[in-house]
Amino acid sequence: MRSLLPRRRAATDARAGAQVERGQITGPARVDRSTKTLTKRLRPGDVAVIDHVDIDRVSAEALVGCKPAAVLNAARSTSGRYPNLGPEILLEAGIPLLDDLGSDVMAIPESSRVEVDGAKVSVGGHFVAEGTVQTTETVEVSLAEAREGLADQLESFAANTMDYLRRERELLLDGVGVPKIRTKLEGRQALIVVRGYHYKEDLAMLRSYVRENRPVLIGVDGGADAILDAGWTPDMIVGDMDSVSDRALGCGAEVVVHAYRDGRAPGLSRVERLGVSHVVFPATGTSEDVAMLLADDKGAELIVAVGTHATLVEFLDKGRAGMASTFLTRLRVGSKLVDAKGVSRLYRHRISNWQVTALVLAGLAAVLVALGSTPAGQTLFGLILARIDDFVSFVRDLLGLTAGAVG
Numbered sequence: 258m259r260s261l262l263p264r265r266r267a268a269t270d271a272r273a274g275a276q277v278e279r280g281q282i283t284g285p286a287r288v289d290r291s292t293k294t295l296t297k298r299l300r301p302g303d304v305a306v307i308d309h310v311d312i313d314r315v316s317a318e319a320l321v322g323c324k325p326a327a328v329l330n331a332a333r334s335t336s337g338r339y340p341n342l343g344p345e346i347l348l349e350a351g352i353p354l355l356d357d358l359g360s361d362v363m364a365i366p367e368s369s370r371v372e373v374d375g376a377k378v379s380v381g382g383h384f385v386a387e388g389t390v391q392t393t394e395t396v397e398v399s400l401a402e403a404r405e406g407l408a409d410q411l412e413s414f415a416a417n418t419m420d421y422l423r424r425e426r427e428l429l430l431d432g433v434g435v436p437k438i439r440t441k442l443e444g445r446q447a448l449i450v451v452r453g454y455h456y457k458e459d460l461a462m463l464r465s466y467v468r469e470n471r472p473v474l475i476g477v478d479g480g481a482d483a484i485l486d487a488g489w490t491p492d493m494i495v496g497d498m499d500s501v502s503d504r505a506l507g508c509g510a511e512v513v514v515h516a517y518r519d520g521r522a523p524g525l526s527r528v529e530r531l532g533v534s535h536v537v538f539p540a541t542g543t544s545e546d547v548a549m550l551l552a553d554d555k556g557a558e559l560i561v562a563v564g565t566h567a568t569l570v571e572f573l574d575k576g577r578a579g580m581a582s583t584f585l586t587r588l589r590v591g592s593k594l595v596d597a598k599g600v601s602r603l604y605r606h607r608i609s610n611w612q613v614t615a616l617v618l619a620g621l622a623a624v625l626v627a628l629g630s631t632p633a634g635q636t637l638f639g640l641i642l643a644r645i646d647d648f649v650s651f652v653r654d655l656l657g658l659t660a661g662a663v664g
Contacts, residue, residue, distance in 0.1 A: 282353065282373040284326040286365045286380075292316040293500055299323040304371045308363055311336050312343030315453055321346060327353040327373050331362045334391060335399040344396045358388035421582050424518070425541050428550065435554045436536045440493050440511045443556035446472040450480035450491075451545050452500070453564030459597050460487045460563055472561065475552065477545045480564065481505035495551065496544040498524025506533050513537075513551065515544045542582025553590040561595045 288306040289295035293316065299305055301324040308331040309316065320328060334344045334356045347354050355376060365371060365380055372379045377387045389395070428434050448467065450456065460483065466472075467489065476484045478496030482505050485491070491510040494501060498514060506512060506528065512535040516522035520539055528535050540547050545565050552560050587594060629638060 282327050283370055285368050286371045287325075288363060288365055288367050290363065292320065296320060296323050299325055302326050304329060304373065306331075306362055306365055306371075308332050308360075309334070311338060311341045312347070314342045314346060317343035317346035318454075321350040321352065325352060327355065329355045329358055329362055329371075329373070329378060329388075331358050331360055333357050335396070335403060337399065337403045340400045340403040344391055344399070345393075348391065348393060348396060354391040356389045356391050358386040362386045362388075418585060421541060421585060425582070425585075428540060434539060435551060436513070436538050438493070438511060438513065438536060438551070438555065440473060440555075442473055442552055444558055446470050446559040446561065447475055447552040447557040448472040448561045448563065449475045449477060449545065449548050449552065449565070450483050451477045451562070451564035452479040452483050456480070456483055456564030460484075463561070463563070463597060466561070472559075473552075473557070475548050476501070476505065476510070477548050481508075481510065483564075493548075495538070495548040496524070497522065498527055503531060506531055511536075513547070515540065515547050517541075542586065546582045546586040549586050549590050549594070553593060557593065559595060560590055560593045561597050563597045565596065 282304070284302050284304040286306050287295055287299050287303045290308045292307050292309050292312070295305060295307060296316075296319040299320070303323070303325050305320060305323070305325040305328045307328065310332040312330070312334045328347060334354060335341055344354055344356075353373070355373065355378065358378060362378060362385060365378075365385060369380050372382075376390045378385045448463070450460065464487075467474075473493065474484050474489055474491045475493045475495060476482070476491040478494075478498065479500040479502075480496075481491045481494040481501050485505055485508065490508055491505065493511045493513060494505060495513045496515050498506070498512075512528060512533050514522050514525050514528055514535050514537045516525070516537050516539040518539055518541050520537075522537055522539075525535075525537065538547055538551065540550070545562075549560060549562070629635060
């Protein structure tokens with residue numbers, strides 16, 4: 258099995274806090290069963306220790322952004338349930354991935370020095386666990402096997418869709434249970450931001466849209482921080498409040514806490530502790546669904562979505578009963594919904610600055626030639642040249658007087 262561990266650059270890792278010698282990697286451990294929570298404190302050179310079955314694309318991209326020395330996974334990074342893209346993203350970024358290490362690896366003390374030698378993991382010279390070093394070849398084999406079982410997931414997705422429709426038909430069809438909010442959406446456009454695939458690039462491409470249309474900005478959990486990072490202020494924050502920062506919650510946006518159908522809301526205590534005014538929206542499904550249903554029910558004329566989930570693989574990536582709620586929610590708001598995902602890849606600015614400068618100069622030269630061919634233009638150029646000649650004479654006389662005074 259070809260290991261990717263020796264491919265790490267020792268100098269870069271050493272500066273970041275990790276060390277690489279003869280194929281070994283050492284670094285401080287950052288341990289958390291929740292990858293989303295871990296990435297908030299993960300730093301370059303740390304060794305990420307997670308328990309994440311089927312590492313999804315968003316989690317992998319978040320890990321890559323933190324630049325860990327290695328990722329140690331207690332679970333199987335690809336279980337075969339569906340062709341998830343996370344492991345491939347980590348390997349393409351040059352981050353070693355050790356798989357299926359077992360529960361013992363989660364007992365590694367936080368900040369302890371971890372040694373990774375091939376497929377073996379040790380702490381302080383004491384063996385902890387041994388797993389599988391993932392390579393491009395092993396990931397390709399796992400993905401091929403997962404694609405063969407995708408039909409079973411499709412059947413499960415269809416069953417979950419019907420179950421969700423039975424339980425939430427009053428909300429989907431009649432808007433029963435939607436809370437009252439103070440944010441005015443009637444007749445306005447809404448931009449819903451989820452911290453999903455390519456959300457940063459797509460937000461950058463939507464700057465002109467936001468400036469010209471001034472839509473209601475709705476952040477779904479961490480999407481509120483994405484809006485702040487883009488230089489705007491969210492009007493509303495919707496979610497279970499597990500990944501939004503205190504900074505975002507305190508920015509003045511209206512807060513809608515997504516609760517379970519039975520009224521339980523894990524994030525409610527945090528919002529109350531911060532003293533933030535809020536309303537509770539009990540509903541099955543995901544927070545991005547709740548945000549879309551809320552915007553639609555309150556009369557938004559157009560809903561623009563960034564970073565949301567749209568394909569079957571993305572639904573399965575999210576891992577919430579096939580994301581059946583998102584599928585039906587999109588059917589409900591389909592006439593208003595504009596999915597802005599991938600807009601940054603649809604159009605890319607391919608003209609360099611020097612090309613723009615050359616184009617402007619060429620245009621200016623053409624205008625000057627056209628003016629020079631007309632009587633009015635010739636008169637204008639004559640006046641300009643006369644002014645220039647007067648200025649040159651003034652400077653020459655001034656220099657002559659200065660030289661005479663010195664002599």
